[in-house]
Amino acid sequence: MAGLIEQAKQFVSDKVASMAKPEATVxxxxxxxxxFSYVTYNAxxxxxxxxxxALPICEIRYVLKSSGSxxxxxxxxDPGSLKGNGDTMLDVEIKVPHNVLISLVKDIALDWDIDYELQVFLVVDIPIFGNISVPVTSKGEVKLPSLSDYFGKK
Structure with missing residues (x-):
């Protein structure tokens, strides 16, 4: 009997592992x-x-790293929900305080941008299975604002 229960557990775990999951890309x-206190980026x-x-998104968590920090x-x-059988574009607003940017002076001084790694975790509610986390990581560079961004171009 114990062997039958173990086979059933293995069957269910294999089915859950092979089930299609939402996929995300930045x-x-x-x-x-x-x-004056922060710079806002949009991912x-x-x-x-x-x-x-449609699948409800419970939350989106993000971590923005640069130079390992x-x-x-x-x-x-509660960012909304994913369209059924299709693609949904989500906007993730990221606020970076100016004092943090100052700590990255070495990277910024070279080319006036921040080399970054962005980790985003979408927590999606799938009926029957519950909440799952869909991770996505992206690397790139983001340009920093110049004085003309503060005072406008005329």
Whole structure:
């Protein structure tokens, strides 16, 4: 009897492991805005939902790293849902305080940008199975604002 239960457990775990899951990719990270205390960046994350029904997103968590250090972390609560059997583009707003940017002077001084690694975790509610985390990581560079971004071009 114990062998039958173990076979059933193995069968279920194999089916869950092989089931289709939403997949995400970071399409772009760009400057969104500048204020006197922080710089706001916007990450565009495309999520492909393989199911015919819309899936609610419980939250989006992100970690932005540069030179091996975390420069911003945060959560986007209740960002909506994923379209059924299609792609959904999500905007993840990332605020980086100016004092953190100052700690990256060596990287910034070379080319006036930040070389980054962005980790995004989408927590999606799949009926029957519950919440799953869909991780995505992207590396690239983001340009920093110049004085003309603060005072405008005329």
């Amino acid at each position: 399409k772009d990270v760009d400057l969104k805005g500048v204020c 565009k994350v495309n999520v492909a939902n393989p199911y015919n029904v 975390e420069i911003a972390t945060g959560t986007v609560p």
